[in-house]
Each structure stands twice: as C-alpha cells, then as structure tokens.
Amino acid sequence: MKKYIETLGKIIEKQAAVSPERARGLLTAAYSWVHFSGKRQTGPGVRSAYDYMNSAVAGTIVDSLRHPKEAVMVNIFLPCELLHALGIQPMFPEGIAVYAACTACQRFFGEAAEAGGVPESFCSYHKTMLGMAESGVLPVPLMIANTTLACDANQLSFRRLAEFYQVPHTVIDVPHDCGEEAVHYVADQLRTLGAQLEDQCHRKLESQVLRETVARSRQTIETYRAYLAKRGGVTLPVTMTGELCSMISTHVMLGRPESADYVSRLLRAAENAPDAATSGKKRIFWMHTLPNWQDSLRDIVEAGGRCELVGSDMPAGALLDMDPEQPYESMARRVVYASFNGPASRRVEEAVRRAKEVRADGVILFCHWGCKQTLGLSQLAKQRLEDEGLPTLVLDGDGCDGRNVADGQMVTRVNAFLEQLEGRGA
Amino acid sequence: MIGYNCKYTPIELLRAYGGEPVLLDGEEKDFELAESLTHANLCCHAKALIQQGTRAEELALMDCCDSLRRTYDVLCWENHQAFLRLVDLPHEDGACARERFKGELIRLGETYGAYRRTTFDRDAFLTACRESAQPLPEGSFLAVLGARASPPLLELIRQGMPLPVVNLTCSGSRDLEPPPEGAVEMDFDALMAWYAGALLGMIPCMRMTSVAGRRELTNHPRLKGVIYNTVKFCDFYSFDYAALKRESGLPILKIESDYMPQPAGQLATRLEAFAESLFPNAPNRRKKSVETKGLYAGIDSGSTTTNMVIINEKKEILASAIVRTGAKAQNGAAAALAQVCERLGCQPSDFAAIFATGYGRNNIPFATGTKTEITCHARGASFLNPSVRTIVDIGGQDSKVICLDGDGGVANFIMNDKCAAGTGRFLEMMARTLELDMEQMSQRGLTWKKDLTISSMCTVFAESEVISLIADNHTDSDIIHGLNKSIAVKTASIVSRAKGAGPYMMTGGVARNRGVVQELEKRLGEKLFIADDPDLCGALGAALYALEEG
Numbered sequence: 001m002k003k004y005i006e007t008l009g010k011i012i013e014k015q016a017a018v019s020p021e022r023a024r025g026l027l028t029a030a031y032s033w034v035h036f037s038g039k040r041q042t043g044p045g046v047r048s049a050y051d052y053m054n055s056a057v058a059g060t061i062v063d064s065l066r067h068p069k070e071a072v073m074v075n076i077f078l079p080c081e082l083l084h085a086l087g088i089q090p091m092f093p094e095g096i097a098v099y100a101a102c103t104a105c106q107r108f109f110g111e112a113a114e115a116g117g118v119p120e121s122f123c124s125y126h127k128t129m130l131g132m133a134e135s136g137v138l139p140v141p142l143m144i145a146n147t148t149l150a151c152d153a154n155q156l157s158f159r160r161l162a163e164f165y166q167v168p169h170t171v172i173d174v175p176h177d178c179g180e181e182a183v184h185y186v187a188d189q190l191r192t193l194g195a196q197l198e199d200q201c202h203r204k205l206e207s208q209v210l211r212e213t214v215a216r217s218r219q220t221i222e223t224y225r226a227y228l229a230k231r232g233g234v235t236l237p238v239t240m241t242g243e244l245c246s247m248i249s250t251h252v253m254l255g256r257p258e259s260a261d262y263v264s265r266l267l268r269a270a271e272n273a274p275d276a277a278t279s280g281k282k283r284i285f286w287m288h289t290l291p292n293w294q295d296s297l298r299d300i301v302e303a304g305g306r307c308e309l310v311g312s313d314m315p316a317g318a319l320l321d322m323d324p325e326q327p328y329e330s331m332a333r334r335v336v337y338a339s340f341n342g343p344a345s346r347r348v349e350e351a352v353r354r355a356k357e358v359r360a361d362g363v364i365l366f367c368h369w370g371c372k373q374t375l376g377l378s379q380l381a382k383q384r385l386e387d388e389g390l391p392t393l394v395l396d397g398d399g400c401d402g403r404n405v406a407d408g409q410m411v412t413r414v415n416a417f418l419e420q421l422e423g424r425g426a
Numbered sequence: 427m428i429g430y431n432c433k434y435t436p437i438e439l440l441r442a443y444g445g446e447p448v449l450l451d452g453e454e455k456d457f458e459l460a461e462s463l464t465h466a467n468l469c470c471h472a473k474a475l476i477q478q479g480t481r482a483e484e485l486a487l488m489d490c491c492d493s494l495r496r497t498y499d500v501l502c503w504e505n506h507q508a509f510l511r512l513v514d515l516p517h518e519d520g521a522c523a524r525e526r527f528k529g530e531l532i533r534l535g536e537t538y539g540a541y542r543r544t545t546f547d548r549d550a551f552l553t554a555c556r557e558s559a560q561p562l563p564e565g566s567f568l569a570v571l572g573a574r575a576s577p578p579l580l581e582l583i584r585q586g587m588p589l590p591v592v593n594l595t596c597s598g599s600r601d602l603e604p605p606p607e608g609a610v611e612m613d614f615d616a617l618m619a620w621y622a623g624a625l626l627g628m629i630p631c632m633r634m635t636s637v638a639g640r641r642e643l644t645n646h647p648r649l650k651g652v653i654y655n656t657v658k659f660c661d662f663y664s665f666d667y668a669a670l671k672r673e674s675g676l677p678i679l680k681i682e683s684d685y686m687p688q689p690a691g692q693l694a695t696r697l698e699a700f701a702e703s704l705f706p707n708a709p710n711r712r713k714k715s716v717e718t719k720g721l722y723a724g725i726d727s728g729s730t731t732t733n734m735v736i737i738n739e740k741k742e743i744l745a746s747a748i749v750r751t752g753a754k755a756q757n758g759a760a761a762a763l764a765q766v767c768e769r770l771g772c773q774p775s776d777f778a779a780i781f782a783t784g785y786g787r788n789n790i791p792f793a794t795g796t797k798t799e800i801t802c803h804a805r806g807a808s809f810l811n812p813s814v815r816t817i818v819d820i821g822g823q824d825s826k827v828i829c830l831d832g833d834g835g836v837a838n839f840i841m842n843d844k845c846a847a848g849t850g851r852f853l854e855m856m857a858r859t860l861e862l863d864m865e866q867m868s869q870r871g872l873t874w875k876k877d878l879t880i881s882s883m884c885t886v887f888a889e890s891e892v893i894s895l896i897a898d899n900h901t902d903s904d905i906i907h908g909l910n911k912s913i914a915v916k917t918a919s920i921v922s923r924a925k926g927a928g929p930y931m932m933t934g935g936v937a938r939n940r941g942v943v944q945e946l947e948k949r950l951g952e953k954l955f956i957a958d959d960p961d962l963c964g965a966l967g968a969a970l971y972a973l974e975e976g
Contacts, residue, residue, distance in 0.1 A: 107881070111915060115922035117668030121467065122661045148517050148635075152492045155517065155633060156665045163669075171635045173517045175526065176489045185522060343512075344499035367465060370661070375465035376472070376496020380503050394465075402881040408894045 001104055001295055009104025016108050020136030023105075027137070028065045030103055034058035044272065046236050049265035053245035056258035057095055064091040068139035072197070073161065074252060075146040075154045077338065078172065079331035081217055081255040082194050085210040086203055090252045091141055093157070094289065094399075097128035098244065101293035101400035109135065110401050123370035124401035125289075126157040133161050140165045143200050145193055149174040150340040151373055170196055174335050178342045186332035194328075211324040213255040214331070218322040220254055223263040225319050230270040231310060232359040235279035238309040239302050240292035246315035247289075276359065279308060282421040285360035285390070286312040287351055287381065288367070288374045289399040296411045297397075306418050310358040313339070313351045344377035348384050355390055362391040362421045364414070369398040391424065393417040428484035428538075431475055431497075433600045434515050434625055435488055438558065439535050442551035444544040447486075450478045451597060453576045453685050463500045469493035469660040471574060474685040476500055484509040484541075486534065491633055491662065509541045517635045519626035528615075528622040535618075548617075552609055555621075558602040563590040566648050568704075570595055571670075572655040572663040579683050583653055586697035588705055594643050595655060596631040596663075603627060632662035640666065644674050651677040651704050653697070658684040677704055680840070692824065695785065696841060699800035703836050721777045722976060723766070724968025725759055726799065727751060727786030730822030730850065730935065732758035735965040736766050736777075737973060741809070745769045746962050755786025763792065779976020781968040785823075795976055800828055800839050802967030807931045808834030809970055810957050816926035818917055818946070818954070819963070820936035822850040825917060827924040840924045848916030850936050852888070856909050859892050860902055864939070867906055871941025874907035876900065888912065906941060914945035921950065931955040933963040 008030060016023040038055025041048040064071035071089040074080060080090050100106040106124075109131030114120055116134055118127050132138040144167060146158045155171070162169030172189045175182040198205050224246070246266070249259035276283070284307050291297055301309055318338035322330040335341065339350035355363055363385050367375050382392040395413060398404040428440055429450040437447040453474065457466075460473035472493035479485055479501045487498050489512050498512040514530050516523035539545060567590045570583060574597040584591045593599075603624050609617060630639050644652065654670065656663045667680055679700040681693060721744070726733040728751060736745045747765040751758035759782070763774055774792060782793035783802040799819075807817045808830060817828040824841055825848050831837040857867045878900060880888050888909070895905050913936070921930075930952055936942055937960035947954055957963060 107879075111919060115919045117664060117671070117923055119656070119661050119664035121659045122664075152633065152661065155635065156661060159635075159637070160665060160669075171517065173523065173635065175516070176495065176512070176514045177530075181526070181529075185526060188522065343502070344496060345502075367467075369467075372468060372472075372492035372659070373496065375468050376493060377499060378465050379463050380499060396467075405881070406890050408890060 001293075005102075006104045012103065012105040013108035016105070016112075016135050016137055023137050024065055024139065027099075027103065027105075028062055031058040031062045031065075031099060035062055044269060046238060046242060046266060046269045049262055049269060050239060050242040050245050052265065053249055053258065053262040054241060056253065056256070056262070057245065057248055058099070060089050060253065061091075061095060061099060064089040064141070065139065068141050070201070071141045073141045073144045073158065075158070076247070076251050077147045077149045077335055077340070078145055078252070079190065079254075079334060080252045081210060081213045081327065081331060082190065082197055082205065084255045085213045086197055086201055086205055088142065088197065088201060091138070092252050093125045093129035095248065095252075096132060096138070097125040097400040098292065100128055100132065101402075106293075106400050107403065109137070110403065121370055122156075123151065123153040123368070124398050124404065126153040127370075128400055130157050130160065134164060141167060143168040143170070143196070145170045145172070147172040147174050147335055149335050149338065151371060153370070168196065168200060172335070174341060176342060178336050178346070182336045183329055183332045186336055187328040190328045190331055210327050214322055214327040215324040216257065216260050217255040217330075218324065220249065220260045220263050221319045221322060223260070223267050224250055224315065227263060227267045227270050228311065228316060228354070228357055230267065232357055233276055234270055234273035235276050235281070235308060236269060236273050237302070240290040240298060240309070243286060243290050243309060243312045243315065244292055247312070250315045250319065281306060281308040282361045282418055283308055283310045283359060285310055285351070285355035285358060285363045287363060287365040288312075288371065289314065290366065291397050291399050291405075293400060293402070294397070294405065294407070294410075296407050297414065300411065300414050300418070306422070310360050311354055313347065313354060316354045317347070317350065340373070344380055348377060348381045351381065352385060352388050352390070355385070356388070360390060361424075362393070362417065364393045364395050364417070366399075367394060367396045369396075369401060369404040391417070391420060427482075428486055428509070429479065429482040430486050430488075431494060431597070432488040432490045433597050433628065433631070434490075435486055435513070436531050436534065436621065436625060438551050438554035438602070439531060439621065440486060440538060441554040442547045443535060443539045444542050444547070445484070445538065449597060450475055450482070451574060451576055452478060453578055453687055454478070455686065457686075463504070464496060467659055468496065470658045470684040470686070471660065472497045480504055480506050482507060486511050486513060486538070488513050488515045490515065490631070491660070493660070509538065511537060516626065517633065519623075519630075519634070519636070524619065524622045524626055527626060528618045531618050531622055532615075546614070548610065552605050555602060555605045555624075558600055559604070560600065562592060562646070562648070565590070566650045567592050568651045568653065569593075569643070569649055570598070570653045570655055571643060572596070572667060573657040573660050574598070575655045575683060576685055579655070579688060582688060582693060583697060586694060586701060587653075588701055589650060591653070599629050599643065601628055632666050637666070641673075644670060644676060649676065651700070652679070653700070654678050654680045656680065656682045658682055692785070692841070694788075695798045695800065699798035699836070699839065702798060702801050706835065721770070721772065722969050722972040723763075723777050723780040724802065724965040724970070724972055725762060725780060725782050725784075725790060725793065726802070726962075726964035726968060727755045727759055727782060727784040727790060728821055728964075729785055731961065732762045732784075732786070733962050733965040734762040734766050735962050735969045736770065737966075737969045739973065741970065741973065743966070746959065746965070748961055751786065755789040756791060759786065759790045759792070779972035781972040781976060783964050783968040795972065797968055797971050799964045800826065800836060802964045802971065803933055804828050804830055804834060804836045804967065805970050806963040806965070806967030807933065809966065810963065811929070811931060811955050813929050814931040814955060815928060816921065816924070816930045817963075818921065818926075818930060818932045819934040820848070820850060820913070820917065820932070820942075821934040822854075825849050825920065825934075827917075827920045827926050829924055829926050838924055840920050848913050848920075850934065852913065853909065853936065853939065853942075855889060856892055859889055860896070860905065862902065868939040868941060870903045871906035871910045871939070872944065874901075874903045876904045878904045878908035880905075880908040880912040907945075910939070910941040910945045913942050914949045917946055918949035928952045929955060931957075933957070933960045935961050937961075
C-alpha cells in the first residue's frame with residue numbers, strides 16, 4: 001500500500017476515535033478524489049473501464065455520505081432497481097468495507113465492532129460496516145432494506161443497525177427452494193418495499209421509470225454475458241478491483257447507466273483484445289470475493305506475469321433474463337434463481353460452467369473470513385471442480401480485514417498452486 | 427429413529443408418520459471427518475452434526491443457518507442416509523410465510539410417509555402436540571439461553587448451579603401452543619395451516635427476522651440469572667447476548683462451547699464464580715474445622731506458577747511464595763507451602779484456614795476451602811486499593827476483566843476463551859520465537875523505533891507474522907512493541923465489552939511487563955495501579971477469605 005494512503009488511514013483512524021464527523025469528512029474527500037480521477041478515464045482497455053466503474057462506485061459512496069437521507073443501506077443481493085428509479089443511493093457493506101480497507105483504516109472499525117460485542121468470527125465486511133456505523137462515521141440512512149440471501153450476516157447486522165439508527169427496516173425473505181412459487185413470494189415483498197420507499201422519500205415510484213431501469217438491467221446483463229462469451233478466447237489485464245467492479249455492476253448498481261456503460265466498455269475491450277494463446281499465462285477463475293487491498297496477492301495475480309484472472313463467480317451468479325414489463329417478478333427471479341441461493345451444488349455447477357466458458361486452467365476458491373456458506377462448500381467445490389479437470393486451491397483469507405490473514409502463507413499457497421498449474425501445462 | 431437439529435423441526439408431524447425424532451446434539455471428540463469434508467471454521471455444532479449425520483439412517487434438517495445448509499449439502503454429497511430432507515423454514519411469520527411453510531410441511535409428511543409406507547396418524551400427531559410443552563420449575567430458577575448446549579455441557583452447568591437450570595437455548599425452548607378445539611375433525615389442510623402457524627409462533631430464535639418475542643424468555647419473574655451459551659463460529663447469539671446485556675438487569679454469565687468435551691477447569695471456574703456472585707453468602711463447600719493458630723493462607727494454583735500468601739488476624743501479610751506449578755497442581759502447592767513454612771518457621775498444621783483458588787484449587791489436599799480466582803482477585807484488589815473499579819488480570823493461560831461494585835464485590839467479569847491470544851502464554855511463545863527471556867521482552871518493548879503492527883489475532887498466525895518480521899530484519903524492540911500493542915488491543919476490547927471503567931488495576935504475571943502496561947495505559951487512557959507483587963493478588967484474596975470465612 002502506498003505510504004500516503006497508510007498515513008491517511010492512520011489519520012482517519014485517529015479522528016474516528018475523537019471526531020467521527022471529521023473522519024467522515026476525510027473519507028468523503030478521499031473517495032471524491034477517486035470519483036473525479038476515474039471519471040476522466042476514457043481509454044479503450046479494461047483498466048480504464050475499471051477506473052470508470054470504480055469512480056462510479058466511489059461517487060455513490062460519496063453521495064450516500066453527503067446526503068444520507070437520500071441513501072438506503074442495503075446488502076449486495078437486494079435488487080436495487082427500485083432505489084435507482086427513485087434516485088436513491090445504495091449504501092452497502094462490501095463497498096464500504098473494501099473502500100475502508102483500501103484507505104488503510106479498516107482495522108479501527110473492525111476493533112470497534114468487536115468491542116461492541118460483535119463476534120470475531122463474524123463476516124468482516126459486515127463487521128466493518130457495523131464499526132463504521134456505531135462509531136458515528138457512517139451517517140443515519142433513510143432506511144435499511146436487505147434480503148436474507150446470501151448469508152446470515154444480513155439477518156444480524158442490518159437488524160442491529162436499524163435498532164441503532166432507529167430507522168425503518170425491511171427484510172426480503174428469499175426461500176431456499178428455487179421455483180416460481182418462491183418468485184411470487186419475493187415479488188410481493190418487493191412491491192411492499194417499493195411502497196415503503198415511496199413513503200420514506202416522499203416521491204412516487206413511476207412505473208415507466210422502473211421499466212426503463214429494468215430495461216437497463218437487462219441490457220447490462222446481456223452485454224456482460226456477451227463479454228463472458230468473448231472472454232474465453234482472449235487475454236486481458238483483469239484486476240481484483242475490476243472483478244469487484246463487475247460484481248457491483250451486476251448487483252447493487254445494476255440498472256444504473258454507469259453499469260451499462262461499464263459492461264459495454266468491457267465488451268469492447270474483449271472484442272479488441274489479443275488472442276488468449278499469446279499470453280502464456282495460467283488462467284485463474286476466482287470464486288467468491290477478492291482481497292483487492294492485499295498488495296502481496298495483487299502482485300501475483302495482477303502484476304506477476306504468471307497468471308491472469310479470467311473471471312469470478314459473483315458477477316456471473318445471477319445473469320438472468322429480465323422483462324421490463326414484469327419488473328417485480330424479474331427482480332425476484334434474479335434473487336431466487338441466483339446461483340448463491342439454494343443448495344451448494346447450484347453455485348458449484350454454475351462455477352464449473354463459467355470457469356469452462358472462460359477457459360480457466362484452475363480455480364481459486366477464496367474462503368473469506370466468516371462466510372460460512374463458502375467455507376461450508378469449499379471441499380465439495382474443490383472435489384467437483386477437480387473432477388471436471390479444474391485444479392482448485394482453497395485459499396483462506398479476508399476480503400477487507402488484515403487481522404485475519406497470514407499473508408506469507410497465502411503467498412506461498414498461491415505460488416505453489418501456480419507451480420502446480422505450470423507443471424500440468426509443461 | 428429420525429435425527430433432527432432444531433426446535434422448528436415438525437417433530438409432531440414426523441411422529442404422526444411413525445418416526446421417532448431424536449435431537450442430534452451430542453459432542454464429538456474431534457472434528458477430523460467434518461473438517462475434511464468442509465472447513466475448520468464452520469460452526470462447531472454443524473461439524474458435530476455432520477459427523478453424527480453420517481451415522482444416521484434418517485435425517486430431517488431445518489435450513490436454520492448457513493452452516494446447517496452446508497451440513498445438508500455435505501450429507502447429500504456423502505449420501506449415507508436412507509432418508510434425508512432439508513426443510514425450507516421461512517424467516518418471517520406472516521400470513522404468506524405461514525402459507526409457504528404449510529406447503530413445506532405437507533410435502534415433508536408426504537415424502538416421509540412414502541418412505542416409511544405409513545399414513546398420517548392424527549391421534550399420534552395431536553398427542554405429540556399436547557405433550558410438547560415444557561413446564562418451568564415452580565420456584566426460582568436459572569436458564570441457559572443462547573445457542574444450543576450439548577447434554578454434557580448442560581449437566582456440567584446444572585451441577586455447578588445452586589438453583590434448577592432450564593434449557594431455553596435455540597434447541598431447547600420448544601413451547602408449541604396446544605391444538606385448537608375441533609382439531610380431531612379439522613380438515614388436514616387447515617390442521618397443517620394451524621401447525622405451520624404454531625411452529626412459526628414459538629419464541630423466535632435469532633435467525634428469524636423479528637426477534638422481539640425473545641425477551642419473553644428473560645422477563646419471567648422467577649428467573650434469577652442466565653448462563654448465556656455461544657457456540658464457536660456461530661455468530662447469531664453474540665448479537666443477542668450484547669443486546670440482552672444492555673437491556674436486562676439479570677445476572678448473566680457468557681460462556682462459549684464447541685461441541686467437544688469441555689476442559690473442566692476454566693468452565694468450572696466461571697460457573698462457580700457466577701454461583702458465588704448470585705449467592706455471595708453461601709457456605710463454602712470444603713469448609714473444615716481446624717484449630718486456630720492465627721495464620722491464614724491463600725494459595726493460587728495457576729497454570730504457570732503457584733502463589734501463596736500468609737496473613738495474620740490483623741490482615742498483615744507475613745510471607746509469600748511464588749513457585750512453578752509443574753506438571754501437577756498439588757506438587758506446586760506443596761512446594762509453595764514448604765517455602766512459606768520455612769520462612770515463618772511454622773508447620774502446616776499451624777494454619778487456621780487455607781483457601782485455594784486458581785485452576786488447580788480443587789486438587790490441593792490441604793486446602794480447607796476454595797473460591798474462584800475471579801472472586802479472590804476482586805477481594806485482593808479491593809483490599810490493596812479500595813478505589814479500583816476494574817481489574818485486568820493477564821495470567822499464563824487466560825486473561826480476564828473483572829468489574830467491581832462500590833463494595834469491592836464482583837459486578838461483572840469476562841474471560842478469554844480457549845484462544846491463547848492476549849495471554850501470558852502468547853508472550854511466552856513469542857519470546858521463544860525471538861529467543862529472548864521474559865525480562866528481556868519486558869525491557870526491549872520500551873525502546874522501539876518503528877511502530878510495527880502485528881495484525882493477526884490468532885497466536886499461530888501472529889507467530890508466523892513475527893517470523894516474517896524477523897526475516898525482514900526488523901529489530902526485536904520494534905517487533906516486541908508490535909506484540910505488546912496486540913495484547914493491549916485485545917485486552918482493551920475485553921475491558922470495553924465488560925463496560926469496565928477506571929480506576930484500573932492490573933494483576934497477573936503480565937503486569938510485570940512494562941511494555942504491555944504502557945500500551946494498555948495508552949489504550950485505556952489512564953494509569954494502571956499495579957501492586958508490588960501483581961502475581962499475588964489472587965492468593966491474597968484467598969487468604970482474606972480464609973480469614974473471613976474459614
């Protein structure tokens with residue numbers, strides 16, 4: 001991590017303890033800088049597209065910090081077209097925590113949450129968000145809305161924050177069983193959420209605007225699918241941050257014009273990229289979130305010259321057809337049939353399909369600290385992927401909290417895995 | 427027999443189809459099989475259930491949580507059962523959720539009936555529904571709340587408590603409402619609709635969306651205290667505990683279990699200390715009648731050292747000893763006793779009373795009474811400095827924070843769990859890695875130049891981090907300072923959780939480490955009071971109890 005970012009992180013942590021508003025001001029300034037610097041990126045490559053999307057995400061976080069009464073705290077799987085159609089910003093734990101980690105100030109918030117009774121074994125994304133909220137750095141949002149998909153952390157952290165902030169809280173119960181009965185059950189809850197959002201923000205949810213938003217979601221999904229179809233044949237300098245940007249553009253920011261632009265830029269980059277055979281790098285498909293704060297892994301995955309990230313399962317987990325004429329059912333279908341819902345076999349089979357589609361040589365299954373869903377399926381996934389000829393590394397780590405990471409051990413494991421893949425290719 | 431995992435399991439329905447439901451809640455001696463099939467950091471109950479599930483013929487699991495969903499996936503993959511089903515349990519209890527759950531129950535019944543070749547027996551169903559209620563004791567009682575507790579753990583708790591103990595954990599508080607009138611003739615669909623509502627209407631567990639009903643558990647007028655259980659790597663109940671601690675005035679003891687046989691020492695200490703705080707004037711169980719010679723002894727049998735303090739009737743300290751405990755508690759105790767006898771020129775029979783505390787307190791044959799180290803530290807600290815409100819004790823294998831009330835009694839306490847992070851053992855391990863002794867660790871941590879941070883919370887991870895820092899040519903002093911900070915962070919977090927406030931006192935062997943003390947003072951924003959012999963506080967408290975109660 002750059003020295004000036006570490007210095008900034010230390011200042012923010014110090015301020016968070018004595019003046020949360022000042023810490024918020026520093027974070028807002030830092031993310032505004034990311035927002036404005038990325039906005040100017042108009043180049044043709046994927047790195048430029050990532051800067052663009054990163055800028056859009058930073059802009060969303062800045063807006064939610066500056067105008068919290070125009071922001072709703074959500075989880076990554078909540079269909080946010082309702083928010084976008086109403087001009088409301090999503091505030092989500094993965095974004096907030098990753099930005100805190102990349103600003104070198106996450107540790108303070110993790111410790112603050114633990115001091116407040118949050119268990120050490122809890123998901124670090126949610127823990128960081130709780131720490132930022134309860135230390136007063138995250139301002140009070142308009143309301144909180146979350147799905148029960150994909151993890152138990154949603155049931156715990158959002159309920160606690162709703163009590164802490166004293167704001168309305170809506171939970172969208174997503175059945176474990178995937179089927180049309182479940183779709184209608186979820187769609188009805190989304191209709192109720194739409195009405196609650198209208199009440200809270202005192203604006204009408206225009207059905208035409210919602211249809212346009214869902215149409216943009218459809219366009220984004222179709223374009224991203226086209227990108228994945230091309231991805232198998234080409235080599236691209238994909239980054240961990242880039243895959244996180246793709247995850248956000250196909251989840252909480254799905255339906256926003258920036259997401260549609262972003263995936264179009266990815267597709268154009270893939271159309272103009274060199275043939276995969278020219279790179280000589282091992283092609284890695286990633287499962288679950290990515291620790292883009294961790295220099296040592298970025299050095300290997302992005303700059304090492306031995307491997308290339310070809311995709312990850314989170315952005316590709318819910319690329320379903322959407323019908324603007326049935327916006328609620330379309331949004332509901334996306335969560336009910338998401339590969340992260342239902343038995344582990346759904347997620348694993350989708351990963352097998354996607355890894356083959358992008359012609360991966362191997363898979364890294366990242367066990368993010370506290371994610372019981374991923375930890376629980378890790379050995380099944382490894383066995384199934386390897387049965388399909390995809391060597392798999394189960395890698396323990398943390399998407400945002402360095403306290404749970406044995407850095408040297410992770411580096412050794414990834415390098416050994418690459419040697420294993422190189423040995424196969426020889 | 428059909429194994430099940432959760433109170434929401436429709437066990438009455440399974441009985442109606444001829445099944446014999448059995449709660450799978452046992453402990454396992456290790457998790458070798460489960461960890462080979464999943465991951466070490468999965469909820470310990472889920473790991474136990476995987477191992478027990480692989481041995482079961484029939485299983486009906488509720489999709490309670492992420493870990494249980496994956497338990498089902500693993501068992502499906504292993505495919506050992508003749509009947510295995512995951513029941514989709516809604517998070518809500520509204521009309522739509524009840525309707526969905528009704529359908530799920532009917533499907534479960536049909537599948538199970540087809541498997542067993544039985545039909546729905548309404549009489550058996552209604553009888554099972556009527557028998558499901560668990561009456562509370564008539565007098566005062568204590569409750570185990572929180573995450574499920576294994577039968578051996580419940581037994582251990584019951585043995586240590588002075589009142590009847592009721593299991594109100596997530597697998598214990600099954601309070602199904604009685605069937606409605608006319609249930610005998612009711613249409614099957616309507617009966618299942620009632621049943622779905624009755625199951626979802628039980629006092630909610632923490633995975634449900636609305637948990638307001640949980641306070642019913644702690645509002646009972648005869649409930650006198652709570653032992654709050656959390657299971658390692660299950661996150662749900664730490665949240666509930668934090669809220670309960672904030673909102674309830676009941677005495678609460680938090681414990682953490684892991685579905686493996688408990689090391690009796692640490693848990694017994696907590697349970698006894700809790701019982702002592704509930705009934706401070708209860709007679710001591712090991713009291714013996716001895717001839718008074720004016721000498722009173724306290725002996726603190728710890729994991730690393732055994733400490734002894736002798737006082738007279740005027741509460742003056744006459745002698746003390748600190749010896750290595752060694753392999754057996756009684757040997758260390760005998761050595762300490764011999765040392766003080768030699769110093770005072772007296773015989774063991776000259777002591778009017780000897781109270782033992784610490785992990786080995788129950789294994790010291792010459793002790794005439796016992797008290798837990800929690801209570802003894804509080805007593806000793808308050809004797810040494812009556813203004814102290816919070817004691818931070820970091821010993822060899824545990825660290826604890828004890829909050830005192832205005833009279834020097836224990837108001838609240840928190841101990842670390844099995845993890846060694848933040849304890850004296852942690853420093854010893856790191857000293858070995860750095861090839862230094864403890865005095866050098868204490869000295870060198872004060873002369874640091876570069877502010878290093880040891881980020882890992884885990885002792886094992888921290889050790890590999892230290893090795894990396896050594897490899898990067900960082901100085902001993904800088905690394906030790908990083909370690910001291912790490913202990914201070916961990917300890918300050920426990921202080922904060924216990925809602926500790928100044929003035930603070932630090933006891934235990936680690937209080938001799940000036941580097942740790944300095945970092946902790948920075949974190950707490952206040953000077954720590956440290957007695958001349960910080961290791962002797964527990965033994966002093968025991969000696970005072972020997973004088974007062976012996």
